[in-house]
Amino acid sequence: MGLPRILDQAVEVGVLxxxxxxxxxxxxPRDRGEQLGVPGGQVDVLLDELLPQIRAQWNVTREGSDTIVAGQSLGGIAALWTLALSDGEVGRAIAQSPSLWRFDVAEPLLSAAGWTSIQLQAGVHEGHMIDATHNLEQTLDSDLRLQGRKVRRTVFTGGHDWPAWRAELVTALAEVLPVSA
Incomplete structure (x- = not known):
């Protein structure tokens, strides 16, 4: 996706x-369906290996509310699983075109403590994903266990593609990571 360069530019111009x-x-790719978008696989790698290693080696926040996970398609539902299974180690998720057909993540998200916000995104050319993200947003918002946590859904102009996700990811990050004056 070219994210390092794009995010460096967003920081340089003051967007992030x-x-x-x-x-x-x-x-x-042969193992993708078994490792990505499931309550295990890459979610476990992130929570059990990568996040502790990052926090041990670099001067980054230890606050789960400051840790954001994002993903696209199967990675989008993986971001939601990460939020649900992180025990507060991850506070926010940006789920772009999440493959919600794989699992019903509503109950795990509602049962999980410690997270603060979810941004759900789907493109106008993604058909069922628009409805699936709407349904998840409504289910989460209507449950009293949400306890002031924020769930927001955005429908963007685009489809199930990297160019749309790149632009929308920068926009979503700018919303959750405001630039200090």
Whole structure:
């Protein structure tokens, strides 16, 4: 996606504050369905290995509310699983075109403590994903267990593609990471 360069530029022009970024490869395409978008696989790698290593080696926040996970498609539902399973180690998720057909993540998200916000995104050319993200937003918002946590859904002009996700990710990050004056 070219994210390091794009996010560096967003920081340079003042759209984003300086951020630490860790990127996970989707892995071997043959194993993708088993490792990505499931309550395990890459979610476990992120929570059990990568996040502790990052926090041990670099001067980054230890606050879960300051830790954001984002993903697209299968990675979008993986971001939601990460939020649900992180025990407060991750506070916010940006789920772009999440593959919600794989699992019903509403109950795990409602049962999880410690997270503060979810941004759900779907493109106008993604058909069922628009309805699926709307339904998840409504389910979460209507449950009293949400306890002041924020769930927001955005429908963007685009489809299930990297160019749309790149632009929308920068916009979503700018909303959750305001630049200090």
């Amino acid at each position: 504050p300086p951020v630490h970024l860790a990127l996970l490869d989707v892995g071997d």
